[in-house]
Amino acid sequence: MRDVRGDVVRRQLKADHNITVTNVRSICGYLISGETPPSAVAERVDDLFADPIIEIGAANTAMLTTPTFADGPETIITVGFKPGVTDNPGKAATDGFLTLFPNDVEAKIATYTTYVFYGLPSDCDASWLAGTLHNGLIERALIADRNACEAQSWPELTFPTPPEQVFIEPQSIDLECDDATLEEISTTGLLALNLNEMHAIQAHYRDETVRQYRTEMGISPNAPTDVELECLAQTWSEHCKHKIFASRIHHVDHETGEDTVVDSLFKTHIMKPTHDMQKDVDWLLSVFHDNSGVIAWDDTWSVCMKAETHNSPSALDPYGGAMTGIVGVNRDILGTGLGARPIANTDVFCFGPPDWEGQLPENLFHPSRVLRGVHAGVRVGGNESGIPTVNGAIVFDDRYIGKPLVYCGTVGIMPRHLPDGRPSHVKTPVSGDIVYMVGGRVGYDGIHGATFSSLELTEESPSSAVQIGDPITQKKMLDMVLEARDAGLITCITDNGAGGLSSSIGEMAEYTNGCEIDLAKVPLKQAGLSPWEILVSESQERMTIAVKPEDQAAFEALADLHEVEATAVATFTSTGMFHVRYADATVAYLPIEFLHEGVPQLQLESEWRPPELPSFVPPSGADHSELLQGMLQRPNIASKETWVRQYDHEVIAQTAIKPFVGVERDGPGDAGVIAPIHGDPHGLVISCGIAPRYSDIDAGAMAAASIDEAVRNAVCVGLDVDKMAGLDNFCWPDPIESTKTPDGRFKLAQLVRANRELERVCRAYRLPCVSGKDSMKNDYGSGPEKISIPPTLLFSLFGDHPDVRKSATSDFKFSGDKIYLVGESKQELGASELAFMLTENGQAAGVGGHVPLLPHPEQNLSTYRALSQCIRAGLVRTAHDCSEGGLAVALAEMCIGGRIGAAVDIDGTGTGDVWGRLWGESLGRIVVAVPAEHEATFLSQMKGHPTTVLGTVEAAPHLTIMDGDEALVQLDVETMASLWKGTLDLTGGVI
Amino acid sequence: MTPRVAVLFGFGINCDHETKAVFELVGATADRLHVNRLISGDQQLEDYDILAVPGGFSFGDHLGSGRLLGNRMRFAMRDALRNFVDAGKPIIGICNGFQVLVKTGLLPGPEAGTSPDFLQRGSLTLNDSGRYEDRWVTLEFDPESPCIWTKGMTRMECPVRHGEGKYVMPSSEDLDRLDAQHQLTVRYVDPTTSPGAGRTDENLPYPLSPNGSMRNIAGICDATGLVFGLMPHPEAIYARWLHPMHTRQDINDSTDGLGGWEGEGLQLFRNAVEYVKQRS
Incomplete structure (x- = not known):
């Protein structure tokens, strides 16, 4: 039998590093911690851990000591997860173990992989090799080099036990200090709050009324608790509040002499045009305020779409970062209205050139490794969730070495009305509803993701901000939630993404104007998390769902059936307060209004001078046939088939125009077309446009080109242009002038120009933007080594196709x-x-x-x-x-x-x-x-x-x-x- | 009589919606049934006439595709499954469902005339390419196969979407024995061969055989021909608008429903539904 797992390593060493290895073998290892006697486990190896037809299994002894490996391996590398990192195979193995040993309920299994090398070139360093096989941020590797192999000293990993977490009682943090200290509190706490915002918080705790009700509540009257400060930092983060898009911008254009003020790019150029168009059509059901934008597709069904980026996590751990990106945006769809079903994914990546031979800044991966990792994460996340990837793009530019862009989009579908008659795009919570946390547990992983993504990448970026998604836990949750929706059990639902429970419950509490959370009830991956950590952790695969008290039993029974954890952790109130307890102690008590509206508006400076670039002058006497051959090999133009074919693009049996077309099924598809209702050719078109390099000349032109490309692509398959909607996803370098960003005014002017073009073109195309997102700190390093991405707008489009047969x-x-x-x-x-x-x-x-x-x-x-x-x-x-x-x-x-x-x-x-x-x-x-x-x-x-x-x-x-x-x-x-x-x-x- | 189909779902099965839909398009009623509803006894398998284990990624394919769900079924639904097979009711496993049936031992199963013994005799392992791929393949059916699902079918194009689709058995005698009983129901073939003449034991090159399967096996049936599993997705070509080349088809046949747009894959499901109807 061929050892494919090992062989893939052999081939990649050849493809990426031109290293020829004779043979690589692999061992899948399982470390079991539990009560079952080792001898009992040994008897069942072939029932669970090894496939009796194709594998050799051994228990309670290192596989390397068995005859299979008696032939003198030259180097051995064992890779396992660091303690506390999500181990999906381990979780599945634990589940399978319980099927065999149902009484060993505390059993836990951790996995590792061992690679055994034969015929390795003598100059190939074992620790370098290990570096290519694991990411030190989340994994550990043990190495047996040539000497160790000769001495038969085999690497043995121990069970990864997370270090004990120390529970810290909520502290109050004194803000009665000078400005420098305020800024230091923000910096050292990774809060990403600026001085103005720290002042606003300081002012809140100086208010006499506030001090009085805080005294009555038994919480530190004059100073925020750590829980409150963290909660404000999450809620007010650039990631959650989009402060740059909401800012007041003084814009000067040196080309035209214009000197003007823009009060919120978002309200002016994105929201207003869409609201104007909403007056003219009856199919824009829900725009901007929910987790995705919803349009009516026909009388029975509505569709929605959302796209997100996951850039910073993907730079640190391409695989885990990208996977959480795709499964995260799936949850945005599940959290739309009363719950929509994700039916199609789109993936757009921007990377450095895969054949990059230049210098790499410290702490950054080679672009080919980023490509492999991101692709694998999105592939696993999408494929295992059973959602077809129908459209996407991969764009290359040197500057994306500093920060790759990983855009993940998802389209959802829901019945326009639920069986109980409620419109499914409207959330209906009332005070008294019980709030559940559903799905995964809360862990130390995922703390400070939102604030971290609002900072530039540095060598010290925290590993806790990186997570690995768990698509199967999420799939079980998705199955369960959709059943609960159809049974009429859900009054409100949202995703737990950035900011964790702090954001999800905090945002939903705006509906009823209040909530009361008990953090002690939140199920944890490991004991010892402090209250603020529980509140802001972004641990994955969680939804927050509100249920009427009388429906609790039915809801919990459904969760049991699907083997999904659902825990009541909060109650909606109408007190006007975001009230957080840890058991009996109040640990946060913030007015909903202050939490959501209290962040001061940024005042920013923008200045446009057209960049001066040497003009492109074509060479004389060129051979256009030769040029075309060169162009076809350019990474930006070359076929992405190898990568895209690894996505399932036709699960659900609806994809009528696939990413590949033509006689050999390798021609490029311009847009995806799906017919999601089985037996009915009524279709939906999904396309995208992206043209980041035009920003080198004018980011406004870049924006217009992106939108036009998305529309053109959709027109190519037969879109009905009178029913289309768009998503704007901006990825920008930091556009705020500072010592770190001396060219901030220019970068902000680029943003202003892009937004103006977005409005002009979308109005002309009658193309409403129904949802969008921005990621504004896509830089690496500082000073002369700073790398800033080209300003990039991804424009995604979804629209109607009356009959997919006519494409x-x-x-x-x-x-x-x-x-x-x-x-x-x-x-x-x-x-x-x-x-x-x-x-x-x-x-x-x-x-x-x-x-x-x-x-x-x-x-x-x-x-x-x-x-x-x-x-x-x-x-x-x-x-x-x-x-x-x-x-x-x-x-x-x-x-x-x-x-x-x-x-x-x-x-x-x-x-x-x-x-x-x-x-x-x-x-x-x-x-x-x-x-x-x-x-x-x-x-x-x-x-x-x-x-x-x-x-x-x-x-x-x-x-x-x-x-x-x-x-x-x-x-x-x-x-x-x-x-x-x-x-x-x-x-x-x-x- | 309208045959009732149990379409399993849960734990990462993800082709349940379309599998339910194709059975309904050929006149059955189909329920998406969570595996745990059958295990808990909340629903009874014996109330159904056909069992479908759809494609997907049950338990993320960890510890080998189909293994963990296969174990749940092998240990917790053993009697119900045995009774179902003994009652002569058809079962289909597609993609991950095929992997599940192989790992439970229902496929290829024991000698004819024997009740299921839940012994694993073959396996589905990682594609030679080492990659999960979604790619269209050409399939050809053994016209002499006892398989009730594939009666009258010769050749079909449909997608494979898997990373572990290489069918293997311990020895070539195992394969010879299945072949002699025409249980190697469906194989990958070179589309340039003439229909009916494509099946071969010689390993076809990638990507004609997308995974390096022994003897180009795409699917097998048990000795009775009632239990059938395959890696490719016939439900993914229930309508011709799902074919990659449909934009070359005459669009004028736009009658309501599928009309002239019925895809080649639908016949497979119709065969089983008709079989059940005729038996009753």
Whole structure:
């Protein structure tokens, strides 16, 4: 039998480090702590721990001493989790152990993996090797090097027992001190509160009324308790309160002379436009205030979507960080309204180049390792939850080495009305309802995630902020919650994410204006957590759910059935107070209003001066065929198939347009289309747009391009443009001017410009933003070594597709089909992929110049509407978005998808030169193919819209691109396919 | 008579919704039944005519796919399962459900005429590629198989979505014996071969065989032909709009319901439902 687990390690050493190892064997180890006698366990090894057909098992003896490994291994590395880190296989093993030994209820199992190396190159250092196999932040590794192996001194891990936690009684923290001390309290406590905010808290405790009711309540009258201060820090964190988007900004534009004040970017440019559009349509059911935005999809069902980022945790532990990202956003859907069912995921990642050979700042992983880890985390999180990943993107840029961006999105569906008649998108809690914590337990892991993500990454970033998700615990909870919802048992539900119970119960308490929590009731992973830790811990897989007192028994019975822990920890009140007890002692007593509205508005400075970049000037005498071969291998353009294929993209049996299309099922899908109601072809389109490099020239143009790309992608599959909604996810470097961020005014001006373009384009497209999120501290380090990400907006879109049978895909289909360009090519090569490639190759001086703009979005919308109608009428079955790499790359991808050729002439596609028309990335362009019999109808439908004939689909698998009489590109389709698919295939092969 | 189908769910099973739906599309009634409802006796397996163990990631595939759920069923539902099989009622396991049936020993099961003995005889292990993959494959059915689920079916395209789909047995004699009784019901085949002539014992290269399964085995049945399991997902092609190439199909057949858009996978479920109807 092949040892695949070991073999994967062998192949990755080859793929990532070019190290050839003869053989790697693997051992799955289980450490059992319990009452069952070892001899009894030994008798059942094949019933649980080893598969009798394919594995060899041994108990109570090191596997390495058995004959299997008597053949002289050269290096051995054993990797296990550090104490307190989530060990999912261990948890499953414990569950399986209880099936066999039901009386050993206290039994616990921890897992480890041992890798046994044969034929290792002599210069391969064992501790370096161990470094590639584990993350020291969450795992420990034991090594037996050559000498140890010769001496048969095998590594043996002990059971990981977490260090005892010391319970600390709530303390009061004296804020009657000078400003420097206030700031120090914030810094040393990882509170991430600025001086203004510390002053606001100080002022609260100076209020005589406050002091009086605190005295009556028996809590420190003049100073906050640690519980209160932590709770305020979580609730007021940038992560939870979006203080930069809510700030008052003094904006100066040196280009136009504008000098103005913006009072809240969010309210001005995101919320207001959506609320204005809400007046015109009847399908915007719930926007902004819930965990995701909800739209009516038909009379029976509504759909919702949310996207989140998990950047900082993914930088520290790519696997765990990304996994908690995807399962976390699934919970946002489950926590929408009275509970929605997640039915589709989207994943968009931004990484450093996987082949990076330059310096790596301390404490940062190599981009290829970040890619592998993040991908694995999202893969496991999504696949094990049974949610298909239907859409996404991977973007590469050097600056993401400092902070990878990990966007995870989820689409949900819920009946518009529950069996008891309540609209499912409206939460209905009343004072007196009992609040349950459901799912996982609270542990030391996950303390300070929200405040930590509001700080820049440093070498001292805490390991407690990193967690590993547990998709199976969450899946059980999800099954249970949806059953409880349909039984009418839920009055209010929300996710426990950032800020833990402090945020989840705190936010829900706004509905009834008060709550009373008893932290002593909260089930813990390990004893000894202090009250403030219990309140703010972000331990995963938890929902907070309110239930009427009379429904408690039914709710708890359902939890038992699903083997989900559900504990009543609080009661809603109408006292106006966020009241937290630990058993009988009051440990926090804060007015709901102060908690949620008390944070002072930030006052920020913004100053725009256009960046000065060397202009991109194309080289003379270039060979466009050669350029196209180079472009197809660029990581930003190359096929992501190896990675995306590892996501389940069709569980639930609804995915009508998949990430892969065409005859070999490897052509790029522009957007995901699902038909979630079985037997019914009514569909939903899910797409995204992202163009971070345009920020190098103008972040406003970047935002417009992202939105247009999302819409174009969706139009390509037949979206009904009159029913679409969007999500804005901003990831920015710190835009607040300070000594750490001397260019803060510029970065804030970029944010202002992006928001203005977002409003302008969304209004023109009648595209309401229904939910969004921002992550504002995406920097690494400080001073000259500081790395800031390019300002990045991910725009996700979900919209209606009346009938998925009437869709289009990007692959060219039948020879003789006519190829058209819809839209117009302009001379827009600034920050284009070609400009980056030629600049990196030394063939051009820079990427500056005209970045793609969207001057008349209402015209684009009208063209999109006409084209998508053609698709839904069956006139057009082939359509592909034209983006990175321009027309040349779009045509190449369409040929690859169909493994068929095309003869194209780009003459007449625009007024620019050949570079602009072939490689420019002008917005608003879609390449389509039309069967000859539909050509006349197509043209009459597209009358008045820019539609230019390009050529014909050809049976011979060969792409020819002409410009009038001049041959620009002549390439064989198989050649293009293998170049395009090669770059990111980092598998090291199959055998 | 309308056959009743028990579709198991819980603990990470995740294809329960679509599995219920496909049975209903072919005229059965189907209930999603939490495993614990059967174990606790709250619901009785004997009240059902067909049992489906859907795909998913029960217990996260930890300690080997299907093992922990298989153990729960093997130890806590042994009598109910034995009675169900002895009563001649069809069982299907798809993907993770197949893994569960193999690890409980229901597949390939003992010699014909013997009650289930819950002995594991084969296994499903990690794909040779070392990767979980979602990829479309071409399947071909053994026309002489006793399997009641695949009657009249020749070839089908549908997706595999697994990381542990390599079917193995201790010796080639084990496989010979199953083959002789036509229990190697469904295999991965090269789509360029002509329908009916694709099945081969020679290992096909990746990705034609997505996992390196012995003899390209995609699914097997027990000696009675009633218990059937396979790694690929026939329910994922219940409608042709789920096929990756459907945008090449004529769109004009847009009658209500599935009409001309019925997918190839639905027949498999119809076969079992019809079998139950004819028996009653």
